[in-house]
Amino acid sequence: MAYAWRRTGLKAFFNFESRKKIRNLHYRSYSRASKNASLSMEDFPCNLIRNFSIIAHIDHGKSTLADRLLELTGTIEKAIGTNNQVLDKLKVERERGITVKAQTASMLHTFHGQEHLLNLIDTPGHVDFAWEVSRSLSACQGALFLVDASQGVQAQSISVFHVAQERGLKIIPVLNKIDLPSADPERVTAQMQSTFGIDPADVLKISAKAGRGVEEILQAIVERIPPPEGDSLGPLKALLFDSSYDKYRGVVSLVNIKSGQLRKGDKISSCFSRKRYEVMDVGIMHPEEIPTTVLYPGQVGYITCNMKESSEAHIGDTLHRVGEFVEPLPGFIPAKAMVYAGVFPVDSTDFPKLEESIKRLTLTDRSVTVQRESSSALGQGCRLGFLGTLHMDVFRQRLEDEYDASIIITAPTVPYKVVYKDRTIFVRNPTEFPEVTDPSSRVVEVQEPVVKASIIVPEDYLGEMMDLCFNHRAEELDHRYLDTSVTSARVILTCRIPLSEVVSNFFDELKSRSSGYASFDYEDGGYQTSNLAKMCFMLNSKPVDALALIVHRSMQEEVGRTWVKKLHKVIPRQLFEVPIQAVIGKKVIARETLSPLRADVTAGLYGGHHERKLKHLQNQKESKRRMKKIGTVELPQEAFFDILRAQNSR
Numbered sequence: 001m002a003y004a005w006r007r008t009g010l011k012a013f014f015n016f017e018s019r020k021k022i023r024n025l026h027y028r029s030y031s032r033a034s035k036n037a038s039l040s041m042e043d044f045p046c047n048l049i050r051n052f053s054i055i056a057h058i059d060h061g062k063s064t065l066a067d068r069l070l071e072l073t074g075t076i077e078k079a080i081g082t083n084n085q086v087l088d089k090l091k092v093e094r095e096r097g098i099t100v101k102a103q104t105a106s107m108l109h110t111f112h113g114q115e116h117l118l119n120l121i122d123t124p125g126h127v128d129f130a131w132e133v134s135r136s137l138s139a140c141q142g143a144l145f146l147v148d149a150s151q152g153v154q155a156q157s158i159s160v161f162h163v164a165q166e167r168g169l170k171i172i173p174v175l176n177k178i179d180l181p182s183a184d185p186e187r188v189t190a191q192m193q194s195t196f197g198i199d200p201a202d203v204l205k206i207s208a209k210a211g212r213g214v215e216e217i218l219q220a221i222v223e224r225i226p227p228p229e230g231d232s233l234g235p236l237k238a239l240l241f242d243s244s245y246d247k248y249r250g251v252v253s254l255v256n257i258k259s260g261q262l263r264k265g266d267k268i269s270s271c272f273s274r275k276r277y278e279v280m281d282v283g284i285m286h287p288e289e290i291p292t293t294v295l296y297p298g299q300v301g302y303i304t305c306n307m308k309e310s311s312e313a314h315i316g317d318t319l320h321r322v323g324e325f326v327e328p329l330p331g332f333i334p335a336k337a338m339v340y341a342g343v344f345p346v347d348s349t350d351f352p353k354l355e356e357s358i359k360r361l362t363l364t365d366r367s368v369t370v371q372r373e374s375s376s377a378l379g380q381g382c383r384l385g386f387l388g389t390l391h392m393d394v395f396r397q398r399l400e401d402e403y404d405a406s407i408i409i410t411a412p413t414v415p416y417k418v419v420y421k422d423r424t425i426f427v428r429n430p431t432e433f434p435e436v437t438d439p440s441s442r443v444v445e446v447q448e449p450v451v452k453a454s455i456i457v458p459e460d461y462l463g464e465m466m467d468l469c470f471n472h473r474a475e476e477l478d479h480r481y482l483d484t485s486v487t488s489a490r491v492i493l494t495c496r497i498p499l500s501e502v503v504s505n506f507f508d509e510l511k512s513r514s515s516g517y518a519s520f521d522y523e524d525g526g527y528q529t530s531n532l533a534k535m536c537f538m539l540n541s542k543p544v545d546a547l548a549l550i551v552h553r554s555m556q557e558e559v560g561r562t563w564v565k566k567l568h569k570v571i572p573r574q575l576f577e578v579p580i581q582a583v584i585g586k587k588v589i590a591r592e593t594l595s596p597l598r599a600d601v602t603a604g605l606y607g608g609h610h611e612r613k614l615k616h617l618q619n620q621k622e623s624k625r626r627m628k629k630i631g632t633v634e635l636p637q638e639a640f641f642d643i644l645r646a647q648n649s650r
Contacts, residue, residue, distance in 0.1 A: 041284075041292050041299060044117040047227045049298040051119045051256070053136050055164055056146035057154035057519065058124075061176040065146065065208040065217075066105070066122050072214060073107035073118065075286060104242075104254055104300055105287035111222045118221060119300040123160075132367075133160055135241050135315065139256040139300055142170040142225030144217065149175050149183035149205070152490065153191045153482060155454045155521030161196055170225050173198045174217065179207040191482055191490075230297025236260030236268070236321040238295075238303075239329050243313040245363045249281070251307035255319065256300050258329060263294045267322040268305065272314040276322055277305035315366045336524065337369045337385025338449070339503050340428045341392055342410040342546075343399075344381035350406070351380045357403035358382055361395070368395060373429065375546045378408060383429060386412075389503050412503045416550060417447040417527050430548035433534040435585055448530040449499040451522040456482065457514050459489040464513040466493070472501035473552065496525055500550070535560060535589065537567060538581045551584075560589035568592040 054062045071078045107118040121136040137143065143164045147157060164171055173192055178185050185205055192198045204220060206213035242254040255262070262268075266279045283291040284301040295301045307313055318328040345354045355372075362368045369385035386392040389412055399405040416427045418434060421442050427433050436443050453474070457465050462479065469477060474497040482490045497506075502522065510518050531553040536543045547567075551559050560582030567580050571594060578594040 041294055041296055043115070044296070044299065045232075046230055046298040048114065049117045049119065049227055050142070050221050050225050051121070051140045051228055051298065051300060052142040052144060052221055052225055053121045053123050053133075053140045053164075053169075054144045054146055055123055055133065055137075055160040057148070057151075057156040057160075060146050060148040060151070060154075060157075061208045062122060062146060065144070065174075065176065065206075065214070066120060068208050068211050068214045069118075069120060069218065070105060070107060070287065071211075072218060073109045075105065075107045103287070104285045106284040106290075106300065107286075109218055109222070111219065116222055117299070118218075121300070134163060137164055137167050137169060138316075139239065139241050140169060141228055142172065142221070144221075145171050145173050146176050147174070147188060147192060149178045149185050149188050150180045152184075152188045153195050153456070154519035155456045155492075156519065158195065158454065158492075159521050159523070172217070172220050172224055173203045175203050175205045176208050178205045179210055179212065195482060228298030230257065230259045232259075232261055232297050234259040235324045235326050236262060236266075236319070237326050237329060238262055238268075238319040240313065240315065240317045240319060242315070243363060243366075245360050246304075249304045251304070251309075251313045251363065253303050253305070253307070253313050254285075254300070255295070255303055257295050257297050259297050260321070261294055261296055262303065262319075268319050269322050270312070270314070271318040271320065271326070271328040273312060273317075275312060277307065280304045280306060313363065337367070337387065337415070338451075338499060338524070339386045339388055339392055339412045339414060340383060341386070341412045342373060342375065342378070342381050342383050342429075343396075344375065344378040344408045344410075346406045346408060348379035354399075354405055354407065355382065357399060357405050358384070361398060361402065365395065367391070371428075378410075378546055385415075385428070389507070410546065411549075413550065414449050414499045414503060416449075416532065419444045419447065430534060430550050431545045433548070433550055436533055445529050446532045447527040448532060450496050450525040450528050451499050451502060452525040453495050453497050453502070453520065453522040455493040455495075455510070455518055455520055457491060457493065457518040459491050461514045461517065462491050462493065465510070465518065468506075468509055468513055469493070469495050469497065472506055473498055473554075474501075496528075497522075498530070498552075500552075533584045535563075536583050537563065538579075538583055539567075539571070540578050541581075543583075556584060556589055560584075564590045564592045568594060573597050 054065060056062050067076075070076045103122045105120045105122070107120065109116050109118050119139075121139060123133045123136045145157075145161055145164070147153060161171070173196075175185055175188060175192075177183055189200045189203050192203065193200055204213060204216055206217065208214065237258040237260060238255040239258055240253050240255050244252045246252050262279065262282060264279055264282050267276060268279060269276045281291060281304040282293070282295055282301060283289055284295075284299070289302060292301070295303075316329075318326065320326045343354070343358070345351050358370055362370060367387050368391075371383045371385075372380070373383040374380050384392075384395070386395065392409070392412060396407065396409055399407060413428065413430055416433065418425050418427055421444055434443055436446060453469075455465055455469075459481075466477060474495040477493065477495045479491050479493045482492055507520060510520055532550055533553060533556065535549045535551050535556065536545075537547045538544070547563075549559065549563070564580050564582050571578070571580065573594055573596065575597050577596050580592045580594060581588050582590040
């Protein structure tokens with residue numbers, strides 16, 4: 001038997017096709033290794049380097065175009081017609097089909113007989129990840145501005161275009177998906193001309209999925225985008241624009257060399273923390289890590305230098321050689337959290353593990369703010385600040401996927417500004433919101449954050465969009481036409497709307513009312529005075545702090561009635577009557593009563609025992625009255641799950 005198995009195994013091993021595959025795989029690995037081994041960074045001065053990014057609205061084909069560029073330059077193997085999403089490395093990115101984390105890839109491209117180094121920094125397209133886009137563009141001199149030929153200019157297209165323009169980047173307009181049956185290149189090109197002032201002759205028309213026209217993009221990158229500037233003999237200045245964490249090597253930092261040279265073994269220092277490090281490893285992303293001995297001006301690569309704490313890698317920091325004092329490079333404006341939510345472990349004993357997981361994950365996403373908090377109902381947890389609701393949901397999924405965390409996340413809230421007679425505070429947790437109706441509170445006014453929203457929608461849905469905005473307390477509504485096509489005119493609607501309305505169910509209603517055609521973008525619009533109050537929920541006259549809400553006075557009755565009905569459905573019945581109340585200050589807004597469980601205590605008594613029956617009934621009533629006075633109603637974990645799920649989908 002053993003001999004027969006060995007002979008079968010040898011036969012399979014020496015099978016011609018098997019040997020052919022092994023030989024081809026070995027040849028590809030050898031040629032790739034030889035190419036990388038011969039890579040010398042000093043062969044690429046600034047005039048042979050192009051640093052660029054791809055900017056676009058979500059789902060306009062950024063990741064697919066990145067795949068084609070990597071294939072045409074020989075960085076990865078060709079796979080035309082498939083979407084490998086090479087730069088979308090996170091599980092959440094592949095599952096959702098969106099880019100969440102900016103990634104870097106260096107490519108070698110020969111143009112007019114001269115080999116060039118092209119550094120691509122891919123960017124997300126959703127408004128919640130605008131900070132990722134801003135950081136990526138800081139390391140670039142140009143950008144490919146991608147627009148879908150079937151969908152046309154979208155809300156986020158306008159936002160990212162202006163961000164790139166403000167930074168002085170050379171913008172190359174690209175029209176993607178021209179092979180789709182619904183594509184209308186002429187109409188979309190006219191939109192780009194009227195909205196951005198782009199010359200139609202400069203627009204490159206491609207199909208990234210089919211690989212059509214992508215070679216022209218490589219030519220345009222070399223010809224149109226200016227090379228970076230930098231002095232290789234000057235003092236070292238390296239901009240730290242991103243970082244990640246490796247459990248064996250510590251912090252891995254992505255840097256853009258502005259001047260000087262960065263070598264393995266160099267002693268460097270941080271302008272932000274003043275800490276000193278020794279460079280242990282240096283290299284480029286090709287698209288995986290390829291070690292090199294040195295990085296020169298204009299080049300983008302990674303370094304490891306024994307940074308153990310995530311707080312040491314400060315995004316926007318300037319790294320310089322020890323003993324050479326330099327002027328720090330302009331950093332980034334810190335991202336301001338727009339949405340807050342509490343994150344608690346399902347098992348309270350898992351809090352240390354959850355806190356460490358959040359700490360590691362925030363290293364790759366510095367826009368998340370973290371603060372400890374505790375709840376009488378949910379135990380110890382963290383209060384996290386996010387840039388939006390999608391950002392919050394992606395962070396939750398990454399915790400579950402990458403760190404196997406089992407968590408409860410509360411409903412999103414926004415930061416409110418409470419102005420007292422002698423001070424001003426920001427309230428990020430509803431439980432900390434003061435009782436405005438109490439005269440002793442000394443509150444002068446309460447302000448809520450607002451955003452400047454832009455909605456792009458076909459003309460047929462303009463009425464629905466205006467009605468949606470009015471229902472969510474929007475003000476200063478205005479609209480204008482993006483194009484004047486008779487068949488498919490599109491309108492951009494602008495307004496000021498409270499952020500608390502946006503983080504509820506606004507986006508779902510937007511897509512539903514527009515049949516999926518509307519696109520939405522917003523930016524910070526400051527604070528404005530508003531008539532707000534804290535709504536508490538009481539079970540048997542005892543408040544449940546984890547369910548507190550901040551509501552506008554105009555909606556208090558509707559919200560109160562909705563939530564007491566939801567609580568009535570999920571709270572298990574007790575042996576006594578339980579009143580469920582929504583309360584603002586001392587005023588009860590809505591109430592539902594949970595009826596008690598009824599036990600037939602006289603079932604064993606016959607008709608001749610009338611006095612005993614009466615005595616039993618009196619004892620039962622007295623016991624329930626006593627239980628109602630001292631009894632406590634505890635919400636089970638399942639009930640919290642149901643309530644918070646409903647709250648998040650509100």
